[in-house]
Amino acid sequence: MFALSATALLGLALLAAPVNAAERMPLPTCEVGTRYIELAAEAPSKPPEVCIRPELSLNLFFNAKLARVDVEGRERFRRVKVMDDTLTLVASEALHDGERVPVTVYFQDGAAPMSATFVLVVHPSQAERQVEVSRHERTLASLRQGEQQARAEVQQCREEKARLQAECGGQVGLTGLIENGWLYDKDIVANVITLNVTQRPGDSLVMRRVISYRAVGPKGRGRVAVKVELLNTGTVPWTPTGAALVGSKREALTGLTVWPLEAIPPGKFQSITVEMNAAESEARGTFALKLWGEQGGAAGVTLDGVTFP
Numbered sequence: 001m002f003a004l005s006a007t008a009l010l011g012l013a014l015l016a017a018p019v020n021a022a023e024r025m026p027l028p029t030c031e032v033g034t035r036y037i038e039l040a041a042e043a044p045s046k047p048p049e050v051c052i053r054p055e056l057s058l059n060l061f062f063n064a065k066l067a068r069v070d071v072e073g074r075e076r077f078r079r080v081k082v083m084d085d086t087l088t089l090v091a092s093e094a095l096h097d098g099e100r101v102p103v104t105v106y107f108q109d110g111a112a113p114m115s116a117t118f119v120l121v122v123h124p125s126q127a128e129r130q131v132e133v134s135r136h137e138r139t140l141a142s143l144r145q146g147e148q149q150a151r152a153e154v155q156q157c158r159e160e161k162a163r164l165q166a167e168c169g170g171q172v173g174l175t176g177l178i179e180n181g182w183l184y185d186k187d188i189v190a191n192v193i194t195l196n197v198t199q200r201p202g203d204s205l206v207m208r209r210v211i212s213y214r215a216v217g218p219k220g221r222g223r224v225a226v227k228v229e230l231l232n233t234g235t236v237p238w239t240p241t242g243a244a245l246v247g248s249k250r251e252a253l254t255g256l257t258v259w260p261l262e263a264i265p266p267g268k269f270q271s272i273t274v275e276m277n278a279a280e281s282e283a284r285g286t287f288a289l290k291l292w293g294e295q296g297g298a299a300g301v302t303l304d305g306v307t308f309p
Contacts, residue, residue, distance in 0.1 A: 125244030
């Protein structure tokens with residue numbers, strides 16, 4: 001371990017979601033909490049997309065009883081269970097990040113629509129665990145629940161914005177870190193973890209050096225970051241657009257940022273830093289770091305064995 005200057009933890013732009021191959025479509029935005037989907041009498045031009053992750057259950061609740069369900073590649077699911085008006089799905093490890101699986105349900109009552117199709121999208125770090133599907137107008141109670149959920153999310157965003165403004169206002173550089181209590185008795189420490197990190201085969205980006213960081217701040221707050229030097233061995237530029245840190249129990253750390261959001265030309269090296277808030281007791285254990293790029297660029301990279309000081 002060694003202490004480092006503040007510039008190692010600067011940075012950053014909010015991330016989105018991973019894609020393993022260049023030709024795949026962008027991943028959808030995953031909703032937090034209960035997802036609500038309303039079905040019209042006519043089939044939509046684009047079926048609703050639902051985020052899933054292997055080994056995590058997805059429950060779809062309908063306001064009508066189901067007759068049957070068709071799942072493409074059903075053998076790649078550990079569980080497909082229909083019970084009255086509920087469909088439970090658990091994907092297996094056979095499904096990989098970015099894959100899309102159509103699922104069609106058929107209703108018993110014969111009312112319009114008689115069936116509905118959804119597209120399950122395998123997301124590297126997020127999953128929608130509960131989805132309520134209505135073929136008619138939502139009830140007042142359902143609308144109120146959705147409104148309360150939206151208000152809670154807005155309040156959370158406001159609190160995070162206020163915190164960031166308080167931290168970023170005033171002095172910058174080392175002075176700012178000192179004044180805000182980030183350079184104190186425990187300072188900022190880092191580990192070179194290159195030899196402990198393994199890369200999965202098939203990636204067009206090759207790691208050369210990996211360093212992880214932890215900063216312990218005032219009032220139990222803290223931050224962690226991982227800096228990766230990558231070589232683009234592909235034939236097209238690669239620009240980072242998203243990242244995920246997934247633990248051994250499939251828990252995904254949230255609130256990640258990445259810097260810089262600049263393209264790595266073919267045959268060139270560039271360092272990318274991923275950072276997130278984490279108290280001293282958080283972000284412990286071993287994680288897989290997943291980085292992915294914009295649609296049309298080279299494939300991303302997955303690094304196993306990432307740990308923080």
